[in-house]
Amino acid sequence: MTSHGTTTEECSPTPPTAEPATPSPGLYNADLAPTARKGRTWRSYSIFTLWANDVHSLGNYAFAIGLFALGLGGWQILLALGLGGVFLFLLLNLSGFMGEKTGVPFPVMSRIAFGIRGAQIPALVRGAVAVAWFGIQTYLASVVLRVLIVAVAPGTASWDTNRFLGLSTLGWISFLALWAVQMVIVSYGMELIRKYEAFAGPIILITMASLAIWMFGKAGGSIAWSTPATKTGFDMWRQIVGGASLWVAIYGTFVLNFCDFTRNAVSRRAIVRGNFFGIPLNMLLFGAIVVVLAGAQFKIDGKVIESPADIVKTVPDTFLLVLACLALLVLTVAVNLMANFVAPIYALSNLFPRVLDFRRAGLVSGVVGLVILPWNMYNSPAVISYFLGGLGALLGPLFGIVMADYWLVRRSRVDVPSLYSDRPGGPYHYARGVNVRAVVALVPTAAAALLMAFVPAFHAVSDFSWFIGAGLGVVVYLLVADRKGPFAEASGEAIAVPSKR
Template sequence: MCPTDPGAAMEPDHKALAALDPSGRLYNEDLAPATERKWSTYSFFAVWMSAIHNIGTYTFVAGLFVIGLSGWQVLAAILIGTGILFFGMNWAGRMGQRTGVPFPVMARISFGIWGANIPALIRAVIAICWYGIQTYLASMAVVVLLLRINPELQQWQNQSFLGLSLLGWACFILLWVLQLVVITRGMEAVRRFQDWAGPIVWVVMLAMAVWLFAQAGWNIPMDMSVKPLSGGDAFLGVLTGAFLLVATYATMLLNYCDFTRFATSDKAVVRGNFWGIPVNFAAFAAISITMTIGTVVVFGEAITDPALILAKVPDTAVLVLGAVMFIVATIGVNVVLNFVSPAYDLANVWPKHITFKRGGIISAVLALLVMPWNLYSNPVVVNYFLGGLGAFLGPLFGIMAADYFLVNRGIINIKDLYRSDESGAYFFRKGVNPKAIAVFVPTAILAAILALVPAFSAAAAFAWPIGLVTAGVAYYLAMGGAKPAVAAGEPEAELEPAE
């Protein structure tokens, strides 16, 4: 039936949807529209805390200081970037909340029922590789802390297997297993984990900040810069930092519907985004940049890894607590950014046999098999392969957002997302929308060139928004503008209304 609240998703008839896909190539219970909507404002706030409160974010903020921005300029870059991210996530979140479907199913609207596997697999490859790399980096932080607590463990650090020390293997497998335990229990387990994992990281960060403040004589100059930039260079540095922040979370922008499909309301998403992105990110960045400047005052150099700061604390109990916090932080960011998406993406490839749980297990195994320590140590892989794939995310989101908001105007035939015959609205040509592919290929190449070719290094930080805008405009024109409000021959009750 058609919902009375225009902001609510339809109540899906799962049996009817399953009947539309006798081949089993489009439907399973995990890919069907969500029926349980339990994610509140706090749930999304907690998601962002988990995504932000981690070593990578601290290192990103500290890196802006190292390139020459002052503390205040770093905060300005963060505020601009989070403002852009906030509005983008609201758009992405609305798509999921209204339809109740995960990212690979959402991609069927613009790319076709089979063509959707293209953006889904691109997102999955990026997520799986970064899942392994993030786990490796956090495990190395735990190794540093363990060696500080018990120097006798050095003997295990001196022995290696497949390029990683035995102690490194132990820490990596520990984090790998803990994350697998969370994700294989389903999205409700993810929600419950996020509810406490995000806030708990604040404890160790605030404690470390207070300790550094004390060591610095309670005076940390926020106008300090390691190599002050001129007015024009500083302005460009602020904008570059802002768009690099947006590009860093572009993966989440693409598949945010994986989470918002479980939202109680559109307002819950917007409010959670507000407290979780601009407010929470600014606060975490303020702590991070304060700590970075504090390391210059106290130790004479900018330390960009919080684990190395923690290792300097003389109290063993604090070190143990810090190690636990870093484990929690890594699980949080990996579950949000790098684990949920490939679980759905792989399920979309073969839904008859791959559920969300099995997709998560496959993702974790692949992340282990790629031996991420070797990936991370190879600049070609990280910068060109993963960087190139990352540049594709702007055009992908540009196409999907233009299709949902401009071409279809938020009116989506939910049933046809699971219809495998030619009469479906999203069958296009043999299950693929050739116009979406024709737009994606050149705009993705453009974004990749801007991001990777040294001659365009000045524009590299802006590859993502350029790719998004060019792809969105080109797709809208290719599709001939907006469609009629109600597709011919389709009863209005089967359509998803826009607000």
């Protein structure tokens, strides 16, 4: 453990192993390698802009506005989001510190608990969820782009009437244009992603705040703080705590693989500061915007909007409409890059390290996100619920197992070079590369998570399924884990690569 702002080397020197493990080509490449501490580029602002973009995503606005529709008033929504923000702040720090200390991405981090081969399980679960949502989010952004194109060139509306594989001509043009932009950005690696996030963050905050101010004025300088269906008493508090829990579940993907980003962080202090301003404080700002947007619209016509995009469509000035649409496009691309592109890239690179570097894995992820025709997935409740919902339910147990192994069993002691060694007898070789104890812990906890997600009898606790799954993962893993050790610790600097790529 280190104090905030102090490097691991300064506070607790890690003695090298007597004979450093030689990286195996089947486990190591320049993208999976640990990042050298010197030259890391992600400071507090870089971490903050991740959340400045992701918190204000269209999907999050739809979720939070949904709380208004479900009977929570203004202050109750703020409380639910505030509680969720506090939970996330703590969880993301735990996950982020792992990346800052070791410098490794999530698939490699998973080797600690699951073994050098067993790590494919959590990596592929996380990657599969992400690549599907990459395609879906690109499609949702393309809908905004279609609105923009028609606003600028009304004659193109006729291109939006036919259908081929589920999309119109204009739909295909919009989707492929946004798909190509993201592919270009990703082809330049994590550093360009960091720069894009830093560029997009202020744009999103200014746009959403401006939209809220405009709606506040349009509603006559006041808003509806609640609806006639607003809950009270026990139902209200259950909905508040349930909303906070669901807010954490939405970020179940991020708390699992946050180390993909913090492996480039300059210090723990940068992570804590970036998370503090980007999560609790930013989420309260987000909540205030949600309350104003939903409350203003409800006061105007008694209707609850589903997304800020609904308001953007009503902007009477074409120039302002175009600016608002462009801002939403910038936002959606920013969210997609960090939430849904990085994870499958590392998962694929971990699966085929000899042939897939960051750029090639990004191309494969993008092609998969295209050929699955994501608009058809999005329009299929069964696919969203059973496929993506089922995979998402596994994220809580996986988080619990990985965190329990790192923080409670090993006390953050990791032999980083051995994460890249396939020699029998290595600390992460286990049984043919798989830690059977971790798999044994995953099976019943994953089954419990799936039951809570899909069986109606468990509907009363479904809002809390992520926390229950994560808690069960911790408890069951601690019951079956080998806690005796000894657990060696060794720095990965000898095999590290520059973090700026």
